[in-house]
Amino acid sequence: MIGHRLSxxxxxxxxxxxLSLSGLFFSQPPSCVAIMGQRHQVFIVARVVARNETVxxxxxxxxxxxxxxxxxxxxxxxxxxxxxxxxxxxxxxIKEEIRAIQGKxxxxxxxxxxxxxxxxxxxxxxxxxxxxxxYASGGSFENGMLxxxxxxxxxxxxxxxxxxxxxxxxxxxxCFVSTFGLEAAVNVEGRVPLSAExxxxxxxxxxxxxxxxxSGVKETEEDVQKKIDSLRHERMMTLDVLVEAWPRxxxxxxxxxxxxxAPASTNSIPSLADLTLKPAVEHGIQTGETxxxxxxVWMPGKAGLIKSVLRTQNPFPDSGLPLLAKVVEHxxxxxxxxxxxxxxxxxxxxxxxxxxxxxxxxxxxxxxLKFSYNHNITVDVLPQVLSATPMLxxxxxxxxxxxxxxxxxxxxxxxxLFHTLGELVHPALLSWPALYPPAFxxxxxxxxxxxxxxxxxxxxxxLIQSLTDYLSPIADLAQFEMFSFLGSxxxxxxxxxxxxxxxxxxxxxxxRHSIKHxxxxxxxxxxxxxxxxxxxxxxxxxxNVLALxxxxxxxxxxxxxxxxxxxxxxxxxQEARRCKGDGHAKxxxxxxxxx
Ligand SMILES: *[C@@H]1O[C@H](CO)[C@@H](O)[C@H](O)[C@H]1NC(C)=O
Ligand SMILES: *[C@@H]1O[C@H](CO)[C@@H](O)[C@H](O)[C@H]1NC(C)=O
Numbered sequence: 001m002i003g004h005r006l007s008x009x010x011x012x013x014x015x016x017x018x019l020s021l022s023g024l025f026f027s028q029p030p031s032c033v034a035i036m037g038q039r040h041q042v043f044i045v046a047r048v049v050a051r052n053e054t055v056x057x058x059x060x061x062x063x064x065x066x067x068x069x070x071x072x073x074x075x076x077x078x079x080x081x082x083x084x085x086x087x088x089x090x091x092x093x094i095k096e097e098i099r100a101i102q103g104k105x106x107x108x109x110x111x112x113x114x115x116x117x118x119x120x121x122x123x124x125x126x127x128x129x130x131x132x133x134x135y136a137s138g139g140s141f142e143n144g145m146l147x148x149x150x151x152x153x154x155x156x157x158x159x160x161x162x163x164x165x166x167x168x169x170x171x172x173x174x175c176f177v178s179t180f181g182l183e184a185a186v187n188v189e190g191r192v193p194l195s196a197e198x199x200x201x202x203x204x205x206x207x208x209x210x211x212x213x214x215s216g217v218k219e220t221e222e223d224v225q226k227k228i229d230s231l232r233h234e235r236m237m238t239l240d241v242l243v244e245a246w247p248r249x250x251x252x253x254x255x256x257x258x259x260x261x262a263p264a265s266t267n268s269i270p271s272l273a274d275l276t277l278k279p280a281v282e283h284g285i286q287t288g289e290t291x292x293x294x295x296x297v298w299m300p301g302k303a304g305l306i307k308s309v310l311r312t313q314n315p316f317p318d319s320g321l322p323l324l325a326k327v328v329e330h331x332x333x334x335x336x337x338x339x340x341x342x343x344x345x346x347x348x349x350x351x352x353x354x355x356x357x358x359x360x361x362x363x364x365x366x367x368x369l370k371f372s373y374n375h376n377i378t379v380d381v382l383p384q385v386l387s388a389t390p391m392l393x394x395x396x397x398x399x400x401x402x403x404x405x406x407x408x409x410x411x412x413x414x415x416x417l418f419h420t421l422g423e424l425v426h427p428a429l430l431s432w433p434a435l436y437p438p439a440f441x442x443x444x445x446x447x448x449x450x451x452x453x454x455x456x457x458x459x460x461x462x463l464i465q466s467l468t469d470y471l472s473p474i475a476d477l478a479q480f481e482m483f484s485f486l487g488s489x490x491x492x493x494x495x496x497x498x499x500x501x502x503x504x505x506x507x508x509x510x511x512r513h514s515i516k517h518x519x520x521x522x523x524x525x526x527x528x529x530x531x532x533x534x535x536x537x538x539x540x541x542x543x544n545v546l547a548l549x550x551x552x553x554x555x556x557x558x559x560x561x562x563x564x565x566x567x568x569x570x571x572x573x574q575e576a577r578r579c580k581g582d583g584h585a586k587x588x589x590x591x592x593x594x595x
Contacts, residue, residue, distance in 0.1 A: 038183065040069035041146065041155035042077070042127060042162040044119055045245045046098045050107035058165070058244040059111065061098065062120035063146035063155075066127050066138050070159035070183065071203040072227045075196045076133075078162055078174050079230045081126035085119070089394070091169040093425060094119045096372070096398040098167065100427075110149040117432035119166055120145065152246045153179040153191075160199065163245075165237055173235035177242070178202075191250055193239055196231040200224055277302070281309040281323070290323040297323075303330045307344075314345040315376070321350060325358035336362040342372035342396070348381035355388045367391050372398040379406040386417050394423040404428035404435075411456055412437045422459050429456050 042064050047056040069077065084090055097116035105111055114120050121141065128138035138144055152161055160182050165173045175193030184202035188194060194202075204224040207217050242250040284290040297303045307327050310320055324344070332338045339359070341351070351371070355363050366389045371377055379402045386392065397407075407428040411418065418424065429436060436456040 037067045037156075037158060038070040039156050039158045040066050040074060040160060040162070041152070041157060042066065042074075042123060042164070043152055043245075044116070044123060044164050044166050045241065046116075046165065046167040048098065048105075049102050050105060051103050051109075052106045056102075057107070058241050060148050060150075060152070060245050061101070061111065061116045061166070062114060062123060062148050063150055064120065064123055064127060065144050065146050065155055068137055069127065072200055072224060073137075074160075074162050074176060075200055075227045075231055076130065077127045078164065078196075078234075079227075080130065081123055081164065082172055082174075082234060084122045084126055085166060085169040085172060089423075089425075090118075090122060092372075092396070093398065093430065094122075094166055094169040097430075100399070110147075113147050113149075114145060114432050115148055116166075118430045121432075123164075151249055152177070152242070153249050155179075158183045160194075163193075163237060163242065165241060171235065173237040173241075174231070175237035175242075191242075193237050193242065195236055196234075197228045200228055277305050278309050281306055282313075284323065285313065285317050285320045288319040290319070293323055294326045297326045297330045303327045307331075311343045311345075316345045316347070316350060318350065318353075321354060322358060325354060329359070329362065332362065336365040337367040337391075339363075339366045339368070340370045342370040342374065342398075344374060345376045346371075346374060347376050348378055348384075351377065351381055352384050352388075355385065363389055365391055367393040368396070369394070370396040371400055372396050373400070375401045377401055379403075379410055382410060383414065383417055386421065390420070392421055394425065395421060397424075397426040399427075402426065404431070408436050411439075415439065415457075418457050420459065421457070424457055 043060050044062040045058050046061045048059045048061070049056045066077075085094055094116070097119055101111070101115050124138070124141045124144055128144075129136055146155065152163065155161070157179055160176055160178045162174065162176055175195070176199035177192070177194060178188050178190045181190065182188060182199075182202050186202045186205055188198060188202045201224075204220065207214075207221055211217055212221065239250065240252065243252045281293060284293045293306065297306060306323065310316070310324055310327070313320055328339055328341065329336075331340065339362075341354075346354070369385070369389060369392055377397075377400050382395075382402075385395075404427060407424075407426050434456075438455060440455040440458050
């Protein structure tokens with residue numbers, strides 16, 4: 001997903017898109033590029049238990065450099081990042097990344113450079129790409145990455161830092177800090193948490209008197225206020241978090257001006273009826289008489305309680321399967337698109353028996369399937385699971401007994417299995433550096449350096465949408481502000497949207513595409529339009545081939561990959577969004593459109 005490795009000797013030839021766009025996309029005057037900067041770093045912290053300790057303490061789990069970020073920009077980036085990490089699918093991965101490093105490193109030991117690579121990748125995406133305001137900035141992901149173990153004041157800095165607590169991704173906190181002063185209009189206190197308002201007002205003090213009504217001033221003021229308001233309801237980080245994460249850099253004696261609204265405790269005392277449920281469930285399973293319990297599932301709150309008891313049964317008894325089926329059926333509600341079997345120690349045969357037996361009527365509509373935290377599952381069950389669930393879009397395998405190596409082998413050996421799956425969530429595809437066989441590879445060269453992103457898997461519908469989104473700025477230069485080479489930061493948005501799955505493509509063994517050093521932007525724009533058109537035409541051929549294959553496989557071709565998709569110019573990206581089978585479009589829309 002976030003790979004940057006080019007490898008010529010992979011099992012299959014990936015589709016490679018090569019763009020060569022020299023020096024065209026700097027909106028800043030070139031003289032600014034080499035010497036100037038509004039340098040800003042951003043850090044993510046989380047509560048982590050060290051291997052030789054028992055109490056969790058804040059540690060930095062990711063650091064990123066941005067060359068041009070000050071004033072309102074860090075506020076907007078923070079808001080975008082919050083939108084991304086609060087998204088359920090992302091939050092689940094972030095939590096797992098933090099869980100995976102618990103108890104793993106001594107307190108004095110350096111963490112790896114990027115101990116939570118997916119979280120850092122989301123951070124980079126949020127910092128560099130603003131699809132809503134059509135603004136791209138920053139360098140490549142790898143280029144912006146800093147060491148998680150560095151000090152918060154050790155970056156090359158003009159405009160302070162942002163620190164974000166991702167321990168609970170759905171309830172994050174933030175602060176801005178002036179480390180060596182800000183290149184701003186007003187001085188602020190150093191090395192203490194600053195709110196969105198304190199930080200932004202350093203650059204944009206409230207205009208005084210009649211100045212407020214001057215044109216230009218008025219609009220800016222309204223916008224500054226809007227950006228401040230967008231973070232008004234977010235939690236602010238307190239100084240003690242900074243002190244804990246970087247004890248050498250922050251002093252607890254300095255009073256912070258901001259009060260942390262302590263989150264209310266949600267611990268509730270279980271009722272007597274709930275307390276008796278556990279022995280009842282266990283007795284029912286032992287005797288094989290679960291009918292009465294199955295009837296209970298429909299009562300408010302009971303399904304969740306029964307499921308938590310079932311999760312403690314290891315090995316999981318076959319006699320518990322009918323009850324489990326009732327619970328998950330209840331949970332998935334009327335649309336039956338979600339099947340969450342995470343945390344249940346089901347064996348392969350129990351999984352198959354659920355899908356082909358008790359749940360056989362609903363399995364055709366399952367789009368999201370989770371087996372996370374199952375340490376009894378093997379890679380051998382995946383082919384059966386995938387063929388039993390024709391509408392599956394996202395398969396989540398966090399912390400299972402399936403190894404990275406096994407996933408990579410299966411992807412290389414039997415890529416076709418993943419044709420219709422949009423997203424495969426397994427640590428093997430979330431690691432950095434990435435080591436999987438690429439199914440799609442993107443390479444760009446700006447005259448000085450080459451960067452690339454490789455994806456293990458993808459679906460054609462998301463591919464088309466991504467390329468359209470990705471290339472449309474070039475076709476529409478007047479509409480898009482770019483503060484970096486195309487192909488650096490936009491790689492984020494591209495690979496982000498493409499996320500996982502599909503075939504390594506022999507269908508994609510097409511000639512490389514490139515726009516060769518066009519001499520002026522208008523020609524570049526025309527060339528990009530032509531390229532988009534060409535790509536879409538080729539992709540539509542690919543879609544048709546897939547549709548046929550998918551029918552042979554027993555799925556419904558048009559449903560799966562959207563053969564109703566129209567090939568036309570870049571303007572019809574809305575059309576592509578409607579393309580059926582692009583179940584991911586919804587999620588990415590939420591992802592990118594920050595408040
Ligand atoms: C854990 O190890 C670090 C050195 O790696 C040390 O500074 C710290 O005191 C140790 N903690 C405990 C509880 O022993
Ligand atoms: C499942 O794995 C656990 C170890 O995590 C083991 O104790 C248990 O026996 C396994 N169950 C089965 C049915 O293999």
